[in-house]
Amino acid sequence: MEILEDIKWIKACSADDIPENEGVCAYINGEQIAIYNFKRRGEWFATQNLCPHKQQMALSRGMIGSQGSEPKVACPFHKKTFSLETGQCLSGEDYKIQTYPVKVSNGEVFVGISEF
Amino acid sequence: MKKYRIVVVGNGMVGYKFCEKLLAKTKDFELVVFGEEPRVAYDRVHLSAYFAEKSIEELTLAPISWYQENGITLYLSDPVTNIDREQKKVYSHHGLELTYDFLVMATGSAPFVPEIPGVEKDGVFVYRTIEDLDMMKDYAGKATKGAVIGGGLLGLEAAKALLDLGLKETHVIEFAPRLMPRQIDQAGSDILAAKLLELNIKTHCNKNTKEILGENTIQGMAFADDEKLEVDMLVISAGIKPRDELARLAELEVGIRGGIVVNDHLQTSDPEIFAIGECALHQKAIYGLLAPGYEMAEVVASYLVNLKEELAPAKKFTGFDMSTKLKLLGVDVASFGNAFAQEPDCQTITFENRAKGIYKRINISLDKKRLLGGILVGDASQYNMLLQTANNNIVLPPDPEDLILGSRGGESDAGSGLMSLPDEALICSCEAVTKGDIIHQITENKTFSLDDIKKSTKACTGCGGCTPMVKDLIQCTMKAQGILVRNVLCEHFSYTRQELFDLVKIKGIKSYDGVLDELGHGDGCETCKPAVASILASLWNENVLEKGRATAQDSNDRYLANIQRGGTYSVVPRIPGGEITPEKLIVIGQVAQKYGLYTKITGGQRIDLFGAHMSDLPKIWEELIDAGFESGHAYGKSLRTVKSCVGTTWCRFGVQDAVSFAIEVENRYKGLRSPHKLKSAVSGCIRECAEAQSKDFGIIATEKGWNLYVCGNGGSKPRHAELLATDVDSETCLKLIDRFLMFYIKTAEPLQRTAPWLDKMEGGLAYLKSVILDDALGICNELEQEIQVLINNYKCEWKEAVETPEIRKRFSHFVNAPEEKDPTVELVPFRDQIKAKDWNVLA
Ligand code: SRM
Ligand SMILES: Cc1cc2nc3c(=O)[nH]c(=O)nc-3n(C[C@H](O)[C@H](O)[C@H](O)COP(=O)(O)OP(=O)(O)OC[C@H]3O[C@@H](n4cnc5c(N)ncnc54)[C@H](O)[C@@H]3O)c2cc1C
Ligand code: SF4
Ligand code: FES
Numbered sequence: 001m002e003i004l005e006d007i008k009w010i011k012a013c014s015a016d017d018i019p020e021n022e023g024v025c026a027y028i029n030g031e032q033i034a035i036y037n038f039k040r041r042g043e044w045f046a047t048q049n050l051c052p053h054k055q056q057m058a059l060s061r062g063m064i065g066s067q068g069s070e071p072k073v074a075c076p077f078h079k080k081t082f083s084l085e086t087g088q089c090l091s092g093e094d095y096k097i098q099t100y101p102v103k104v105s106n107g108e109v110f111v112g113i114s115e116f
Numbered sequence: 117m118k119k120y121r122i123v124v125v126g127n128g129m130v131g132y133k134f135c136e137k138l139l140a141k142t143k144d145f146e147l148v149v150f151g152e153e154p155r156v157a158y159d160r161v162h163l164s165a166y167f168a169e170k171s172i173e174e175l176t177l178a179p180i181s182w183y184q185e186n187g188i189t190l191y192l193s194d195p196v197t198n199i200d201r202e203q204k205k206v207y208s209h210h211g212l213e214l215t216y217d218f219l220v221m222a223t224g225s226a227p228f229v230p231e232i233p234g235v236e237k238d239g240v241f242v243y244r245t246i247e248d249l250d251m252m253k254d255y256a257g258k259a260t261k262g263a264v265i266g267g268g269l270l271g272l273e274a275a276k277a278l279l280d281l282g283l284k285e286t287h288v289i290e291f292a293p294r295l296m297p298r299q300i301d302q303a304g305s306d307i308l309a310a311k312l313l314e315l316n317i318k319t320h321c322n323k324n325t326k327e328i329l330g331e332n333t334i335q336g337m338a339f340a341d342d343e344k345l346e347v348d349m350l351v352i353s354a355g356i357k358p359r360d361e362l363a364r365l366a367e368l369e370v371g372i373r374g375g376i377v378v379n380d381h382l383q384t385s386d387p388e389i390f391a392i393g394e395c396a397l398h399q400k401a402i403y404g405l406l407a408p409g410y411e412m413a414e415v416v417a418s419y420l421v422n423l424k425e426e427l428a429p430a431k432k433f434t435g436f437d438m439s440t441k442l443k444l445l446g447v448d449v450a451s452f453g454n455a456f457a458q459e460p461d462c463q464t465i466t467f468e469n470r471a472k473g474i475y476k477r478i479n480i481s482l483d484k485k486r487l488l489g490g491i492l493v494g495d496a497s498q499y500n501m502l503l504q505t506a507n508n509n510i511v512l513p514p515d516p517e518d519l520i521l522g523s524r525g526g527e528s529d530a531g532s533g534l535m536s537l538p539d540e541a542l543i544c545s546c547e548a549v550t551k552g553d554i555i556h557q558i559t560e561n562k563t564f565s566l567d568d569i570k571k572s573t574k575a576c577t578g579c580g581g582c583t584p585m586v587k588d589l590i591q592c593t594m595k596a597q598g599i600l601v602r603n604v605l606c607e608h609f610s611y612t613r614q615e616l617f618d619l620v621k622i623k624g625i626k627s628y629d630g631v632l633d634e635l636g637h638g639d640g641c642e643t644c645k646p647a648v649a650s651i652l653a654s655l656w657n658e659n660v661l662e663k664g665r666a667t668a669q670d671s672n673d674r675y676l677a678n679i680q681r682g683g684t685y686s687v688v689p690r691i692p693g694g695e696i697t698p699e700k701l702i703v704i705g706q707v708a709q710k711y712g713l714y715t716k717i718t719g720g721q722r723i724d725l726f727g728a729h730m731s732d733l734p735k736i737w738e739e740l741i742d743a744g745f746e747s748g749h750a751y752g753k754s755l756r757t758v759k760s761c762v763g764t765t766w767c768r769f770g771v772q773d774a775v776s777f778a779i780e781v782e783n784r785y786k787g788l789r790s791p792h793k794l795k796s797a798v799s800g801c802i803r804e805c806a807e808a809q810s811k812d813f814g815i816i817a818t819e820k821g822w823n824l825y826v827c828g829n830g831g832s833k834p835r836h837a838e839l840l841a842t843d844v845d846s847e848t849c850l851k852l853i854d855r856f857l858m859f860y861i862k863t864a865e866p867l868q869r870t871a872p873w874l875d876k877m878e879g880g881l882a883y884l885k886s887v888i889l890d891d892a893l894g895i896c897n898e899l900e901q902e903i904q905v906l907i908n909n910y911k912c913e914w915k916e917a918v919e920t921p922e923i924r925k926r927f928s929h930f931v932n933a934p935e936e937k938d939p940t941v942e943l944v945p946f947r948d949q950i951k952a953k954d955w956n957v958l959a
Contacts, residue, residue, distance in 0.1 A: 017931050017932075018931065019666065019667065019926070020664060020667070021664070022666070024931035026930060027936065035931075038639070040629065040639050054955040056682070057683055057938055057941075061674070063642045063645050063646075063670070063671070064639075064667075065644075065645065066641065067607070068607075071639065074642035076671030076672075081641075094173055094181070095173065
């Protein structure tokens with residue numbers, strides 16, 4: 001269970017700014033964070049924008065989809081895929097990316113940043 | 117029961133494999149591993165890839181977490197410095213002191229450095245660890261001429277490394293009269309040397325290095341024949357020296373020329389200490405390859421398990437087949453069995469094609485029944501079959517020369533040959549996987565994909581050389597089982613591309629989500645999205661970024677530009693036929709100057725502007741469109757360029773106006789989306805300056821009209837196009853191309869170019885001709901109408917993008933700061949222009 005007290009919700013953009021089934025990149029607290037509007041599943045996700053493979057700021061430009069029931073994003077550079085839920089690399093390598101909680105209220109998108 | 121503690125000294129490839137094999141059998145042992153290197157075991161075999169694309173993570177055999185999860189205690193950067201055999205204790209560099217029940221030495225080997233005066237100078241390297249590579253990388257910037265001492269497998273690998281590091285000249289110095297003396301013969305070596313020369317690697321055999329010249333830094337080499345060579349970087353790769361220093365200290369028996377002496381159970385002179393991998397000396401032999409090392413790991417693991425269960429040892433190490441197949445600098449080199457057997461003990465058949473750089477030799481028994489061994493240089497595609505034939509004593513066909521010449525004409529029999537092998541035939545020698553093991557996975561466990569076979573049997577995970585054979589085996593076995601081999605798109609669609617194409621058309625669906633809702637399941641993925649997007653574009657030719665289609669596009673299509681290293685994009689305006697006015701050239705120059713872009717003439721007769729920030733793309737295109745340019749679709753699976761030569765407009769040999777026709781063809785098919793990219797060219801006469809025969813469809817002028825060629829390509833597997841029609845007029849030529857393209861678009865698999873499409877077509881060219889020329893299927897009319905709809909629907913998608921606010925809005929890096937550019941993009945100066953910074957991968 002997440003301890004919500006420690007999370008600070010920061011406004012990223014308005015929900016209309018993120019096309020359906022696509023990601024965008026937002027600049028939050030000096031970090032590039034990718035936010036995905038996974039309309040098909042009715043879910044929102046956020047991860048670091050940096051692909052750990054070749055250190056490219058690219059994940060927001062990747063295609064989203066699923067493997068089994070796990071939602072994932074594929075990096076546009078070499079198509080390594082990462083779980084949007086756990087951040088674990090799904091193409092057999094030992095990478096892991098940071099994921100963040102997202103909430104949408106009154107048409108605005110907030111990303112939860114942990115306060116440690 | 118007491119849990120025995122096994123201490124493994126060395127966390128290299130074989131030491132790691134030992135842990136993996138033991139864990140697969142039992143978890144009843146306590147495992148402690150000491151490694152001298154600062155990182156966990158990595159793939160040394162593919163070390164050179166570290167200079168190119170691969171990161172350390174990709175080379176790592178198993179991540180640290182694997183050791184933790186399996187309860188292995190791992191000490192890195194901490195070599196074992198002493199063994200007390202009386203007390204059964206090891207002492208480490210950092211002062212650890214630990215008792216063991218069994219000790220496994222997997223200390224590998226070090227490069228052998230001959231005592232040549234001057235080897236200590238700066239700029240002299242060895243090639244074995246990641247650290248060695250890092251040091252070479254740092255030094256290579258100041259070097260231009262390099263050399264390698266040693267023309268064996270590792271020496272040639274090192275020569276490639278020098279090339280990859282950007283050295284202008286590379287020499288290989290070999291003491292023996294030929295290259296790779298342990299694997300190939302003189303004739304093979306000659307061919308290899310010629311191939312290497314093409315790559316700018318000069319080889320010098322019969323050459324003995326006397327001294328390394330220079331003050332403190334290497335400046336050259338002097339040889340016993342009094343010749344000299346100027347070099348400023350040298351890699352020594354003159355063989356390996358087993359790391360037996362710890363064993364010597366512990367007074368274990370070692371060989372005269374090094375190596376820890378072991379018996380068939382890999383026990384050293386102390387039966388509780390084992391030695392495996394390159395440090396072990398078994399029957400006077402050191403094995404400098406991976407597969408025997410893995411086999412040794414298996415033998416010790418099974419010995420220890422059996423000991424614990426009080427069974428007699430099951431397996432023995434009885435030497436190893438040293439057959440090898442390598443790809444060195446893109447040249448296949450293989451030797452197997454008794455490669456050097458000579459007449460009169462056998463009969464030798466050789467085949468040589470100097471022009472193509474191919475040499476093959478097989479040695480067969482005097483009764484012509486058995487294959488003893490052989491050598492392959494330049495083309496080793498038959499290696500696996502030949503090795504199996506030799507190892508399994510398979511009776512040879514009546515014309516054994518077919519083995520190396522290939523069965524000439526007729527059905528390919530690679531598969532049927534494979535099926536005739538016995539079940540015990542070893543397919544993957546690194547992981548000791550037999551044909552039977554793989555068939556079992558397919559028939560009993562219903563494992564049909566290569567990836568799953570790799571997971572369950574570990575085949576193909578070592579050197580990877582057996583991958584083609586395993587693929588064939590899967591195909592043939594499934595066929596033999598009567599299992600339909602269906603090329604379905606992915607887990608989200610159980611249809612082939614062709615089926616999906618027809619279904620989408622009949623149902624008239626125009627969006628990706630619509631297709632997924634009606635015909636698929638799940639949420640889609642990076643495989644089916646672009647495939648479906650391509651079908652939609654080929655069917656309706658509506659803007660790829662509208663109606664929710666943008667999100668299904670492959671990244672390049674989604675931004676109407678190719679993504680580059682660092683995250684910038686390229687801009688390629690269409691220049692039909694390669695013809696351009698001075699005014700337009702000036703505009704390209706001005707735009708490039710304004711947005712700081714790197715410009716280059718492409719191989720397709722047009723100009724590519726690199727290094728554009730995403731948010732600049734619409735502005736750049738706006739200016740280009742104003743000057744009359746259109747999208748060049750360099751990012752799409754669609755028509756790229758129609759190259760031309762000047763033809764009758766200027767050339768004294770031209771027989772038709774090639775430029776005008778090329779422009780007409782390019783304008784007709786521009787924007788046409790297809791399963792893969794399409795390229796074309798028009799040449800003004802038979803001299804073929806536009807290289808039309810290397811294109812998906814190519815046109816060559818004749819006195820009477822045009823000859824139309826189809827299904828060629830360049831790329832990694834070049835294919836000459838085939839003649840489809842002769843002496844046709846322009847109108848007929850276009851009509852035939854219409855039919856050809858639409859037939860391809862409707863029936864090819866995703867990302868299949870026209871050449872492989874034709875290769876897989878039953879009936880081949882004759883069938884294609886019957887469909888397109890004789891209308892055997894009665895569909896020509898339909899094909900012509902369908903393509904005409906697409907041609908009529910053409911609009912420049914960049915024009916639409918810059919004029920449509922919702923589309924244009926997508927081109928910003930930060931949603932909450934649309935004017936900001938990505939601050940992580942780094943462009944560095946490069947010969948008066950800029951280039952992308954190298955991948956900044958953390959070490
Ligand atoms: C720019 C150019 C190289 C150059 O500096 O000259 C180039 C650059 C790229 N080529 Fe190419 N190819 C270029 C001519 C060629 C040619 C030569 C030709 O067309 O005459 C070939 C071989 C001929 C052929 O295709 O039959 C060629 C065979 C490939 C292939 C292999 C295709 C194959 O079927 O094997 C790829 C990979 C792919 O498409 O999947 C590729 C892919 C690429 C990509 C798109 C890789 C990528 O995804 O980032 C490169 C980026 C282009 C960019 O960012 O704008 N490029 N590429 C050439 C652009 C031509 C043009 O004006 O459109
Ligand atoms: C560039 C290159 C290309 C190659 N290509 C091929 C190929 O194509 N095919 C093929 O079959 N083989 C190839 N090889 C050979 C293959 O890599 C080796 O056979 C294999 O790595 C041997 O494994 P090993 O575990 O015995 O030794 P290593 O992988 O060398 O591991 C030994 C480890 O033990 C450590 N060690 C040594 N002493 C101690 C100590 N006292 N305490 C703790 N740790 C210690 C070492 O630092 C090292 O990390 C290649 C090798 C190189 C360098
Ligand atoms: S050959 Fe083509 S794909 Fe390869 S590096 Fe050159 S431009 Fe890129
Ligand atoms: S940079 Fe993301 S997969 Fe290579």
